[in-house]
Amino acid sequence: MAKARVFNMVKRFSGYPTEEDFQLVEQELKPLQDGEVLGKTLYLSVDPYMRIFVVDLPLGSPMIGEAVARIVESKNPAFKKGDIVYGAIGWKTAFVSDGKDLTKATHLPAGVPESLALGTLGxxxxxxxxxxxxxxxxxxxxxxxxxxxxxxxxxxxxxxxxxxxxxxxxxxxxxxxxxxxxxxxxxxxxxxxxxxxxxxxxxxxxxxxxxxxxxxxxxxxxxxxxxxxxxxxxxxxxxxxxxxxxxxxxxxxxxxxxxxxxxxxxxxxxxxxxxxxxxxxxxTDRYDEANSALAQWVKEGKLKWREHVTDGFENMPKAFIAMLKGANIGKAIVKNTE
Ligand SMILES: NC(=O)c1ccc[n+]([C@@H]2O[C@H](COP(=O)([O-])OP(=O)(O)OC[C@H]3O[C@@H](n4cnc5c(N)ncnc54)[C@H](OP(=O)(O)O)[C@@H]3O)[C@@H](O)[C@H]2O)c1
CATH class of the missing domain: 3.40.50.720 (NAD(P)-binding Rossmann-like Domain)
Incomplete structure (x- = not known):
């Protein structure tokens, strides 16, 4: 049975978040049902909105956020094994989804890292x-x-x-x-x-x-x-x-x-x-327009990108806090190295 590591939010933020506001837990994922996919998270985003959008998040819930993932198993005809997707996955290393919140990262030009779907092309x-x-x-x-x-x-x-x-x-x-x-x-x-x-x-x-x-x-x-x-x-x-x-x-x-x-x-x-x-x-209904314009500028070299990558899912809270304090140049990303 597939397992996931998940960061739950266990305390309300007061001032800057602290590492104690989060708890890392391991979960067993349910077997796939028809219409579902199993994804492995490759890159996770840490963003300022996470600081303010969790005001009403019930304590003990998985922390919110976007991530890029690879589909490792699919019982959903819209996705096949190996597809690279992005979406509101949360702070998780693996997940089961019905695919409704996932988008295939088909707009990424050849040769750029998949994590760009969380930053310049996200x-x-x-x-x-x-x-x-x-x-x-x-x-x-x-x-x-x-x-x-x-x-x-x-x-x-x-x-x-x-x-x-x-x-x-x-x-x-x-x-x-x-x-x-x-x-x-x-x-x-x-x-x-x-x-x-x-x-x-x-x-x-x-x-x-x-x-x-x-x-x-x-x-x-x-x-x-x-x-x-x-x-x-x-x-x-x-x-x-x-x-x-x-x-x-x-x-x-x-x-x-x-x-x-x-x-x-x-x-x-x-x-x-x-x-x-x-x-x-x-x-939302114009994302394709922005995705293709941004991707075209990246291809033409007119739009440069830079990332501040932190290795290791266990470092999500550290990376989040560091971003809020200005450690990043370009997009702050966490790479799941498992
Ligand atoms: N409206 C929307 O839909 C939407 C969507 C995405 C993002 N946003 C907003 O856009 C802004 C930038 O987001 P981002 O994802 O690009 O984050 P980001 O700029 O990559 O990271 C946050 C940056 O904020 C700066 N910062 C932190 N405290 C500050 C302070 N007291 N005064 C001035 N700068 C401070 C830091 O850079 P320095 O070293 O320069 O201080 C830090 O690197 C945020 O306000 C975010 O909420 C809005």
Missing amino acids: MPGRTAYFGLLDICKPLKSGDVVLVNGAAGAVGNVVGQIAKIKGCVAIGYAGSDEKVEYLKSIGFDHAFNYKKVDLHESLSKAAPDGINAFYDNVGGDFADTVILYHMKQFGRVASCGSISQYNLKPGTGDKDLSVPKGARLQGVIVKQQLKIEGFIIYRF
């Missing part, structure tokens, strides 16, 4: 694609695009799509190594937000202001940009607010420790800004 890449091209529309050549969290899974793709579309790309990230990486993949300006003054550096890099602000960070950063740096008719894609996710008590947007107040309305009116939040699932 949910983060699609988030960058729709957030920039739909939420920040109309994006024109020459527009100045600003992205924070720029060296991460979503941010690096945002900057590179901006360049593909003929825009000026400005990125902020949390280390000098990340700044060098951003310059190496074509960002026009890149800054270490821990070292520079945001207002000063942005005034120099974009003296005429920002047309499109892709906000992954929220908080003070977003406040400063929206108050002082948006051009008339500027667009803001509110993609995430990672600067707030680990504040105690840590319930994201319902967190009582987030300062109250609304200083932005005046400038939103005066500069006629459009600020729009979005969640990638809004675009």
Whole structure:
């Protein structure tokens, strides 16, 4: 009988998650029924949303998340042994599924690692694609695009799509190594937000202001940009607010420790800004469009990818916490080495 190792969430996060919030257990998987597949997980994703989407997850449940897997046995005609799939598998080394949540990774170009279906050619890449091209529309050549969290899974793709579309790309990230990486993949300006003054550096890099602000960070950063740096008719894609996710008590947007107040309305009116939040699932029926555009740019060498890979399923909690603290350049991935 097939077995799986599974990480359950056993404690509510308070501030940054800790390794004690998770418990590693071994489970026997039920024999396959008609319509089911057995999958072995190859790569697992650790993402910021896991920090905030588990607020209501019953304790003792498997931790949520996407993974790439190989089908090892199939009683479902839609899948055959050897197929590479991705989907909401959770933190598990193996699983039985009816296949409804699994998608074949047929969009990956030859020669790229299968893990790209979790990053540049996966949910983060699609988030960058729709957030920039739909939420920040109309994006024109020459527009100045600003992205924070720029060296991460979503941010690096945002900057590179901006360049593909003929825009000026400005990125902020949390280390000098990340700044060098951003310059190496074509960002026009890149800054270490821990070292520079945001207002000063942005005034120099974009003296005429920002047309499109892709906000992954929220908080003070977003406040400063929206108050002082948006051009008339500027667009803001509110993609995430990672600067707030680990504040105690840590319930994201319902967190009582987030300062109250609304200083932005005046400038939103005066500069006629459009600020729009979005969640990638809004675009589910257009995933094929994003997948093929992103894959084509990867094939043409216009869209570079980088991963921060941690070996060993047992290191899932460590990798998750490290990602939240900024250890990754590019997509944070865990490789199941079993
Ligand atoms: N709306 C959607 O559907 C959707 C989908 C996917 C992702 N997102 C959001 O997009 C953002 C980026 O996600 P991702 O998957 O690409 O993660 P990521 O950027 O690969 O990893 C998280 C990064 O956040 C940065 N960070 C952590 N604490 C920070 C702070 N206090 N201030 C500024 N930066 C901080 C760290 O980089 P530094 O070293 O630069 O600090 C870290 O590497 C997140 O806010 C996430 O929730 C939204």
